[in-house]
Amino acid sequence: MIASTRSLILAALPCTCMLAGCAGATTQSGSGTARSTTLTHDELAKTNSNNLYDAIKKLRPEWLTSRGPTSVTDATPSTVDVYMNGSELGGIDYLREVSTLDVSTVRYWDPGQASARFGMGHPSGVIELIRE
Secondary structure, three states, X not given: OHHHHHHHHHHHHHHHHHHHHXXXXXXXXXXXXXXXXEEEHHHHHOOOOOEHHHHHHHHOXXXXXXXXXXXOOOOOEOOOEEEEOOEEEEXXXXXXXXXXXXXXXXXXXXXXXXXXXXXXXXXXXXEEEEOO
């Protein structure tokens, strides 16, 4: 019985490692190319959107999706936090108040990168607005 359990675990290990390796891939469905984590002023202008929320929704809708509840005890879905030039502005609704003409670059930081750059507490990542 112990030998069969050990064999089962050893057989499942390569599959688990392979699935874990695939989970980190950030490719656009069907294209095989990595999605950019940056939007330029020119890309934003081409959307003909009045505010950043609408422009990002057209260009990178995955940046705006909720990751769902962040814990078992808190059922509130989490959304991205918004920063400008390194200072926190607020939540996702703030993007509706910023004109596409007011920023030069918009960058998405995934949760791990956001924690390293802006500190802990960004389970859905950060959208950073850069105004030059």
